[in-house]
Structures are given as C-alpha cells and as structure tokens.
Amino acid sequence: MKAIIGRGLFLSFLFIGIAAIYIYCLLNLPLKESWFAFYKLKFADVPLGILILNTSLILGWGIAIWTASLGRSKEKAIEQRLTDLMDSEKIGDSNKRFSPRVDRAIDTVSDVIVTQRKSLQRITDERAEAQDKLIQERIVQERQRLARELHDSVSQQLFAASMLLSAITEQGGDSEAQKPLRLVERMVQQAQLEMRALLLHLRPAALNNKSLAEGLEELLVELKEKVTFDIRFRLEEVELSKGAEDHLFRIAQETLSNTLRHAQATEVNVLFVERDGLAIFRVQDNGIGFRENDGKGGSYGLQNVKERAIEIGGSCKIVSVPSQGTIVEVKLPTRKEEDPNDQDTTSG
Structure with a gap:
C-alpha cells in the first residue's frame, strides 16, 4: 500500500509539472501570466488548471494501481511456478512465461x-542402510554373547547334572526310589535338548564367506558331537545367490x-543336492511325527x-x-552362469 501511495503521488506531480511546462512553452507567455492562464482558459466551463490537475491525478494514480x-x-505467477517445483521435480510448460532472465533463473533454481x-534422498537411504547394518551387527553380537554364556553356564550345569543322575541310577538300589531319579534324569536330558536347540537357533545365520555346503557340514559335525542320536548327511556344492544361501542356512x-x-x-538325515536345475534341501527324521490338524x-x-x-x-x-x-x-531354482554365446547373439 505504501508503494502504491508513493508511486501515485510521484506520477501525479510529474504529470502536473509536464503539463505546466508544455503549456508554458506552447503559449509562450511570461511565467506570471501563464499561471493566470490556467484559471482564465476554460474547456467545457472547467478551468484549464482544474482539468490538468484532475487528469494528472487520474493518470498518476491509475498507472500506479x-x-x-x-x-x-507476476509475483503470484512466480510463486505458483516455485510451488509447483517444490511439489514435483519437473515444471510443466506454463501459459505464463516471463522474461528470458527470469525464466533462466527459475530453471537454475529448479536444477x-x-x-x-x-x-538428500541418497544420504537418507545410505544412513538408513548403515543404521540397519549396525543394528544387524549388534543383534548378531548379542546372539553370540547369549549363546556363549548359555553354553558356558547353563548347558555345562545341565550336562553335569545329567552325568550325576546317570551315575546314581546305575548304582541300582530300591526301585521305588529310582523312579523319581529316572524321571528327573529324563527331564534334565530334555532340558539339554532344549538348550542345544536354543543354542542352534542363536547361532548367527551368516556363512562368513563359506559356501552353503561348507557351512552345513560344519554345523552338522558340531551338532553330532552334542546329541545322542545319529546324524547322517549328504551335501553337494550348488550354485546359489548369497541371499538364497543365507536363507537356506x-x-x-x-x-x-x-x-x-x-x-x-x-x-x-540331511540332504542338499542339485537335480534338474533345482537345489533340493531335505531334513528327514524318524521321530514321533504329528498330524496336520494337531496344531x-x-x-x-x-x-x-x-x-x-x-x-x-x-x-x-x-x-x-x-x-x-x-x-x-525345500526346492528352489539354481543360479546358472550366463552363456557368452547368448550374449554375443543378443548383442549382434
């Protein structure tokens, strides 16, 4: 509003001055007589001075507004273009075009x-990936710590208790007194199995630069030393992606x-082989089994x-x-190497 008032006053005085100088030069009168001419000369019974004053005010304020x-x-149009730029990465062709300098400036701002x-999106994605990787590393470290502490404390104590109970029950004695001891021995042995299953579950899923066959063999050999039942396995090297190997492990x-x-x-019995383009992983046991509808x-x-x-x-x-x-x-397709001849045929 202040800008409009200032511009209107300036233009009004400018037009009045221009009109006065023009009439003074046109009539070729002395300065004093020319001022009287503004009041003596009339146009449609309106003094020339009043007519010039009103016309100058109307022109000045009209041009200012x-x-x-x-x-x-223009400001609204530029604001709209910048708003469109913030909403999308590209500005569509607009019917309102500005001067080449303004258009170049807007294009530069757009770029x-x-x-x-x-x-910013790349930095955010990289930060999220780094945070996820850090979280996964900490989870693996915590799982390893828990597995180590359970193995060194609870698992060893269960083993010692199982050995002690076996020695007591082997000594014979009153059969009635032996029954609760055998029951406790079976409970301790079951607890040992639960503990070994938990330790197996806590084992890190990463293969640490080993193939799946090598990782499975290491896992099964270690497990054979800790369980009482027989574990047999047949493992072959199968070409799979890193993600598929980690999931299968x-x-x-x-x-x-x-x-x-x-x-x-x-x-x-554990089997891991390749047949007809499929990687086959199978675990078979002769246990108690279950029915599909028993949960x-x-x-x-x-x-x-x-x-x-x-x-x-x-x-x-x-x-x-x-x-x-x-x-x-579990069956899944193996990863085959691309045939160079197929690549040459495609490129040709």
Missing part, C-alpha cells in the same frame, strides 16, 4: 532443488532346532521355514506321519 496489480500478478533433493537351523525339541528321533504343522518354526522358502523363490513341502517321522523339503 495498474503497475502494482501487474507486479502482484538446484532437484539435485539437492536427490542428494537359516532354514536348516530352524528345521534342526525343531527336530531337537520335538521329534524325539534316533536318526536324522504342530502350523507352528511358528515351520511357518517361518515356509515363509523363508517363498522369499527366495522356492517351495516348501512338509510331510509328517505319526510314529514314523517328518520330512521337510
């Missing part, structure tokens, strides 16, 4: 905003953990195995017969 509205409309936006941990805790098996088939562990198999593009089949055992089988 018009330029102010024009500037405001800077787009570049900064992409940079985790599936093996989940399956073996379930076998330790629930199967009550005396024999477990165990949908347990968290087996459901997790199915979900992991689907995530790597494979399929999971679980077959269990009561008193005969359970089979968990």
Whole structure:
C-alpha cells in the first residue's frame, strides 16, 4: 500500500509539472501570466488548471494501481511456478512465461532443488542402510554373547547334572526310589535338548564367506558331537545367490532346532543336492511325527521355514506321519552362469 501511495503521488506531480511546462512553452507567455492562464482558459466551463490537475491525478494514480496489480500478478505467477517445483521435480510448460532472465533463473533454481533433493534422498537411504547394518551387527553380537554364556553356564550345569543322575541310577538300589531319579534324569536330558536347540537357533545365520555346503557340514559335525542320536548327511556344492544361501542356512537351523525339541528321533538325515536345475534341501527324521490338524504343522518354526522358502523363490513341502517321522523339503531354482554365446547373439 505504501508503494502504491508513493508511486501515485510521484506520477501525479510529474504529470502536473509536464503539463505546466508544455503549456508554458506552447503559449509562450511570461511565467506570471501563464499561471493566470490556467484559471482564465476554460474547456467545457472547467478551468484549464482544474482539468490538468484532475487528469494528472487520474493518470498518476491509475498507472500506479495498474503497475502494482501487474507486479502482484507476476509475483503470484512466480510463486505458483516455485510451488509447483517444490511439489514435483519437473515444471510443466506454463501459459505464463516471463522474461528470458527470469525464466533462466527459475530453471537454475529448479536444477538446484532437484539435485539437492536427490542428494538428500541418497544420504537418507545410505544412513538408513548403515543404521540397519549396525543394528544387524549388534543383534548378531548379542546372539553370540547369549549363546556363549548359555553354553558356558547353563548347558555345562545341565550336562553335569545329567552325568550325576546317570551315575546314581546305575548304582541300582530300591526301585521305588529310582523312579523319581529316572524321571528327573529324563527331564534334565530334555532340558539339554532344549538348550542345544536354543543354542542352534542363536547361532548367527551368516556363512562368513563359506559356501552353503561348507557351512552345513560344519554345523552338522558340531551338532553330532552334542546329541545322542545319529546324524547322517549328504551335501553337494550348488550354485546359489548369497541371499538364497543365507536363507537356506537359516532354514536348516530352524528345521534342526525343531527336530531337537520335538521329534524325539534316533536318526536324522540331511540332504542338499542339485537335480534338474533345482537345489533340493531335505531334513528327514524318524521321530514321533504329528498330524496336520494337531496344531504342530502350523507352528511358528515351520511357518517361518515356509515363509523363508517363498522369499527366495522356492517351495516348501512338509510331510509328517505319526510314529514314523517328518520330512521337510525345500526346492528352489539354481543360479546358472550366463552363456557368452547368448550374449554375443543378443548383442549382434
């Protein structure tokens, strides 16, 4: 508003001065007589001075208001273009074009905003990935710490208690007194199996630059030394992606953990081979099994195995017969190396 008032007053005085100088020069009268002429000369019974004054005021204020509205409309148009730029990375063709200098300045601002936006998105993504990686590393470290402490304390105490109870029951004596001791011995042995399953579950899922076959062999050899039942395995080197190998290794941990805790098996067979372009991983035991409608088939562990198999593009089949055992089988396509001849044919 102050700008309009100032511009209107300035233009009004400017037009009055121009009109006075023009009439003075046109009539060629002395300065004193020319001032009287403004009042003596009339146009449609209106003194010339009043007519010039009103006309100058109307022109001055009209031009001031018009330029102010024009500037405001330009500001709104520029604001709208900048708002569109903030809402999207590209500005569409607008019917309101400005001077080449303003257009170049807006295009420069657009390029800077787009570049900064992409940079911020990249930095945010990298920060999120780094944070996720740090969290995963801390989870792995915590799992290793828990596994180590459980193995060094609780697992060793359970083993010692089991050995002590076995020595007591082997001494014979009153059969009635031996029954609760045998019951406690079985409970301790079951607790040992639960502890070993927990330690197996806490084992890190990363293969640490080993192939899946090597990681499975190390896992099964270590497990054979800690359980009383027989573990047999047949493992082959199969070409898979790193993500698929990690998921299959985790599936093996989940399956073996379930076998330790629930199967009550005396024999477990593990198979990992490649047949007809498919990687086949199978765990079979001769345990107590279960029926599909008794709730165990949908347990968290087996459901997790199915979900992991689907995530790597494979399929999971679980077959269990009561008193005969359970089979968990995962199949997924192997990763084949690209044929150079196919690449040459495509490029040609």
